[in-house]
Amino acid sequence: MNKIDFLVVGVGGQGTILASDVLALTGLALGHDVKKSEVHGMSQRGGSVESHVRWGDKVHSPLAEVGTVDYVISFEVLETARWANYVRPDGTVVINDQRIHPLAVSVGEAEYPSDDALLEAFHARTDKVHLLPCLAVAQELGNPRVTNIVLLGALSKLMDTEPDPWLQVIEERVPERFVKLNKQAFARGRDLVQ
Amino acid sequence: MKQLLSGNAAVALGAYHGGIRVAAAYPGTPSTEILEHYAAYPGIYAEWSPNEKVALDVAIGAAYAGANAMAVMKHVGLNVAADPLFYCSYTGVPGSLVIVTADDPGMHSSQNEQDNRNYAKFARLPMLEPSDSQEAYDFVQQAMELSHQFETPVLLRLTTRVCHSYTVVDEPTGEEALPPPPPAEPHPWPRDMRRYVMVPGNARRRHPIIEQRLRDLAAWAETTALNRVEPGDKAVGIITGGIAYQYAKEVLPGASFLKLGMSYPLPRCKIQEFAASVDQVVVVEDLDPFWEEQVRLMGVDCLGKLDGELFPLCGEFSPAVVRAGLARAGFLPPPVELPDVTGALPPLPPRPPVLCPGCPHRGVFHVLKKLKLVVFGDIGCYTLGVTPPLSIIDTCGCMGAGIGQLHGAQEAGLAERAVAVIGDSTFFHTGVPALVNTAYNKGADLVIIMDNRITAMTGHQEHPGTGYTLQREETVAIDPANIARAMGIQHVTVVNPHDIEATEAAIRAGLDAGEPAVVITQAPCALRIPPQPALVIDPERCNGCGLCLRIGCPALYRVSDDEVRINPLLCTGCTVCQQVCARQAIKLDEERNT
Numbered sequence: 001m002n003k004i005d006f007l008v009v010g011v012g013g014q015g016t017i018l019a020s021d022v023l024a025l026t027g028l029a030l031g032h033d034v035k036k037s038e039v040h041g042m043s044q045r046g047g048s049v050e051s052h053v054r055w056g057d058k059v060h061s062p063l064a065e066v067g068t069v070d071y072v073i074s075f076e077v078l079e080t081a082r083w084a085n086y087v088r089p090d091g092t093v094v095i096n097d098q099r100i101h102p103l104a105v106s107v108g109e110a111e112y113p114s115d116d117a118l119l120e121a122f123h124a125r126t127d128k129v130h131l132l133p134c135l136a137v138a139q140e141l142g143n144p145r146v147t148n149i150v151l152l153g154a155l156s157k158l159m160d161t162e163p164d165p166w167l168q169v170i171e172e173r174v175p176e177r178f179v180k181l182n183k184q185a186f187a188r189g190r191d192l193v194q
Numbered sequence: 195m196k197q198l199l200s201g202n203a204a205v206a207l208g209a210y211h212g213g214i215r216v217a218a219a220y221p222g223t224p225s226t227e228i229l230e231h232y233a234a235y236p237g238i239y240a241e242w243s244p245n246e247k248v249a250l251d252v253a254i255g256a257a258y259a260g261a262n263a264m265a266v267m268k269h270v271g272l273n274v275a276a277d278p279l280f281y282c283s284y285t286g287v288p289g290s291l292v293i294v295t296a297d298d299p300g301m302h303s304s305q306n307e308q309d310n311r312n313y314a315k316f317a318r319l320p321m322l323e324p325s326d327s328q329e330a331y332d333f334v335q336q337a338m339e340l341s342h343q344f345e346t347p348v349l350l351r352l353t354t355r356v357c358h359s360y361t362v363v364d365e366p367t368g369e370e371a372l373p374p375p376p377p378a379e380p381h382p383w384p385r386d387m388r389r390y391v392m393v394p395g396n397a398r399r400r401h402p403i404i405e406q407r408l409r410d411l412a413a414w415a416e417t418t419a420l421n422r423v424e425p426g427d428k429a430v431g432i433i434t435g436g437i438a439y440q441y442a443k444e445v446l447p448g449a450s451f452l453k454l455g456m457s458y459p460l461p462r463c464k465i466q467e468f469a470a471s472v473d474q475v476v477v478v479e480d481l482d483p484f485w486e487e488q489v490r491l492m493g494v495d496c497l498g499k500l501d502g503e504l505f506p507l508c509g510e511f512s513p514a515v516v517r518a519g520l521a522r523a524g525f526l527p528p529p530v531e532l533p534d535v536t537g538a539l540p541p542l543p544p545r546p547p548v549l550c551p552g553c554p555h556r557g558v559f560h561v562l563k564k565l566k567l568v569v570f571g572d573i574g575c576y577t578l579g580v581t582p583p584l585s586i587i588d589t590c591g592c593m594g595a596g597i598g599q600l601h602g603a604q605e606a607g608l609a610e611r612a613v614a615v616i617g618d619s620t621f622f623h624t625g626v627p628a629l630v631n632t633a634y635n636k637g638a639d640l641v642i643i644m645d646n647r648i649t650a651m652t653g654h655q656e657h658p659g660t661g662y663t664l665q666r667e668e669t670v671a672i673d674p675a676n677i678a679r680a681m682g683i684q685h686v687t688v689v690n691p692h693d694i695e696a697t698e699a700a701i702r703a704g705l706d707a708g709e710p711a712v713v714i715t716q717a718p719c720a721l722r723i724p725p726q727p728a729l730v731i732d733p734e735r736c737n738g739c740g741l742c743l744r745i746g747c748p749a750l751y752r753v754s755d756d757e758v759r760i761n762p763l764l765c766t767g768c769t770v771c772q773q774v775c776a777r778q779a780i781k782l783d784e785e786r787n788t
Binding site: 113122144 | 302358512543544582740751763
C-alpha cells in the first residue's frame with residue numbers, strides 16, 4: 001500500500017473527533033504510518049469541522065490535498081458538499097443521512113439545498129456515494145451519540161477490512177460501560193453496506 | 195513504545211521526561227493542551243497564570259532558582275509576555291527555561307498571523323522548531339540542554355498543524371521514561387545583582403554578553419544535528435523547517451533538503467555550502483520570509499516569497515500551496531487540475547461557529563441590541579456575538595482591549611451610548627488594569643463582565659475566579675465584584691443573564707449611573723451544566739413573526755412563513771426565547787416533561 005487518505009467532515013459537537021481517533025489508531029494497529037490533523041478552538045462551536053487522517057508506508061504531510069482523498073466520511077449532508085473537491089476520481093463518499101440547519105437556514109435567510117442538488121456534484125468524480133441512515137440506526141440502539149461508530153462500521157465494510165482491528169481500538173478508546181453499545185453500533189453499520 | 199500523540203501532548207511528555215519541574219501558561223489555541231497534559235504528570239508543578247506575562251515571570255523565577263522551567267502560550271500571548279522575554283534574554287538563567295510559542299498560520303482561532311520567529315531575532319534568543327510530534331518530544335529536551343549549555347532561555351516554536359496533528363512518537367518506556375530525580379538539596383539563590391538586577395549600568399554590561407552568546411549559538415548551529423542536510427537531486431535544494439518541511443517532502447521527496455530544526459540563529463556556513471552543492475536554492479517557509487531574507491544577506495541567490503514569486507505571504511501553507519510554488523519554478527509539472535465539481539452545487543449556506551444553545555451571553559446581547567448600544571468587545575466566546583443575526587460586537591482587538599477602547603471613545607465624545615463587554619477569564623488576564631484606568635480617570639463607562647465561570651472558548655480551563663487550580667486543587671475564588679469595589683467603583687451589580695428583564699434593568703442603570711459602573715452577568719457556561727427541560731412552541735399562538743429567531747439560537751428554526759419550531763435535542767430550556775416572544779407562544783413541553 002502506498003497511501004490511503006481520509007477526510008472526516010461534519011458539524012462541531014457531532015463526534016467527528018472520536019471517529020477520526022479510531023480511524024487513525026486502527027491504521028496504526030494495521031501497521032501503517034499514520035498522521036491525523038484537526039483544528040480546535042473557535043471551529044468547535046457548531047461550525048464546520050474537518051479532520052484529515054492519512055495512512056501510508058511513510059506519511060509526511062498531516063493534510064491531504066484536493067482531488068486525492070480516498071474516503072470522505074461525512075456526518076452531515078450539507079457538509080459533504082463543502083468538501084466535494086477533495087474526493088479523488090472514483091473515491092468513496094460515505095454520508096450519515098442527517099441534516100443540521102446552519103443558523104442562516106434556521107432563521108429563514110438561506111435554504112438548505114436538496115439531497116439531489118448536494119450529491120449530484122460528486123457524480124462528475126465518482127459513483128461511490130453512499131447515503132446511509134446512521135443516525136436512525138444509532139437512535140434505534142438508544143443513543144444518537146454512537147452515530148459516529150455506525151458510520152465507521154459502514155466505512156470498514158466499504159474498505160473491505162475485517163472488523164477486529166477496529167473493534168479492538170474502539171474497546172480501548174471508549175468508556176467501558178459503552179463498549180457493548182459501540183460494538184453493536186459498529187456491526188449495524190457494517191450491515192448497512194451490501 | 196510507539197504511540198500516536200498530538201504535538202501538544204508530545205511537548206508535555208518530553209518536558210516531563212526531560213525533567214521540567216515548573217510550568218506556567220495561559221490557555222490559548224493552539225497551545226492550550228500542552229499544560230493540560232503536563233499538569234497530569236506526578237511530582238511537577240503546573241499552573242494557569244492569569245496572563246502570559248505572569249506565566250513567563252513565574253517560569254523565569256523558577257529558572258533563576260535553579261529549576262528546569264517552561265512557559266507556554268499562543269503566538270499573541272508572547273506579545274503580552276514580550277517584556278519579560280527581553281529582560282530574561284539579558285539576564286539569562288542558571289537553570290533551564292523553555293518558552294513555547296504556538297503560532298497560528300491561517301488564523302484558525304486568532305486575530306492575526308504574526309510569525310514569532312521574529313521574536314527570536316528581536317530578543318537575541320535561540321529558537322527550535324519541530325515539524326512533527328516525535329520532534330516536539332525530542333526538541334523540548336534539546337531546548338533544555340541548549341538552555342543549560344548557554345545559560346539562555348530557549349524559544350520552542352510550534353504551529354497549529356504541529357500542535358493539533360497526531361503523529362507517531364517512539365517514546366522510551368520503563369526506567370528510561372522516568373524524569374531525573376529532583377535535586378536532594380534546595381537550590382541556593384544565585385546572589386548576583388550585577389546579573390539579575392537590570393538597572394542601566396548592569397544591563398549595559400550584559401548586552402555585549404548576549405551578543406557574544408548569539409555568535410556562539412550561531413557557531414553551535416553549524417554542527418548541531420538539528421540542522422540536517424538530506425542529499426538528493428542536485429537541481430533543487432530546499433531550505434525549510436517546521437511543518438513546511440513535511441509539505442515540501444510530500445510534494446518533492448527527491449529534492450535535496452536542508453532541514454532547519456533551529457530557526458534562529460542560522461548556520462551561515464552550512465547554508466552557503468548547501469547552496470553551493472545545488473543548482474537552485476528554494477526557501478520554503480510558512481508566513482514571513484524570515485529565513486529567505488537572512489539567506490539572501492548571506493549572498494545566496496534563492497527563490498521564495500520575498501517578491502511574491504513562488505509562495506504567498508498571507509495564509510497557511512499546505513501541500514497544495516507548496517506544490518503550486520514548486521511547479522511555478524519548474525521543479526514539478528503543473529498540478530493536474532481536476533474539474534471543479536463545486537461549480538455544479540447550489541449556494542451552500544455557510545456554517546460559522548455560533549453561540550451554543552443556552553449560552554448565558556445570548557440574553558445580554560439581546561438587551562444590548564435592543565438598547566442600540568455600541569459594544570466594545572474582547573476575546574472569548576462572546577466575540578461570536580459579531581455573527582448574524584445578533585451582529586452586536588463592534589470591536590475585537592486583543593485580550594483586555596475593550597475597556598480601554600470604550601474609555602477613549604467616551605472621552606473623545608462618542609455620539610452613541612456604548613458599553614464594553616469582557617469575559618471573566620479575560621477580565622483577570624488584562625481587564626483588571628484597564629478597569630483601574632476607568633475608575634482612576636473617572637470614566638462614566640459601563641463595563642459588563644460576562645462571567646460564565648470558566649475560560650470557555652479554549653475548552654473550559656480554570657481561572658482565578660473559579661475556585662480551582664489547573665491541578666484541580668480547591669483555592670480562593672476571586673470575585674470580580676469585589677475587585678471592582680476595591681477600586682472604589684460604587685455601582686457594581688450582579689445579574690442572571692437568563693433573566694432578560696433584570697439584565698436590561700441592570701444595564702440601563704449602569705448606563706445612567708454617571709460614574710464608573712460594572713454589571714456582572716453571571717451564569718455558568720451552558721456546556722458545563724445539565725440542560726433544563728426543553729421548551730416547545732404552541733403552533734396555535736405562533737404567527738411566525740420571527741422575533742425569537744433574532745436571538746440567534748441554533749435550537750430555533752423556521753418551518754414556514756407562519757411557524758417556528760424548537761429542536762428538543764438542542765434546546766437547553768434557558769427560556770430566553772420565551773421571554774422574547776411577544777405572543778406567549780413558547781412554553782414548557784408538558785407532554786415531554788410529565
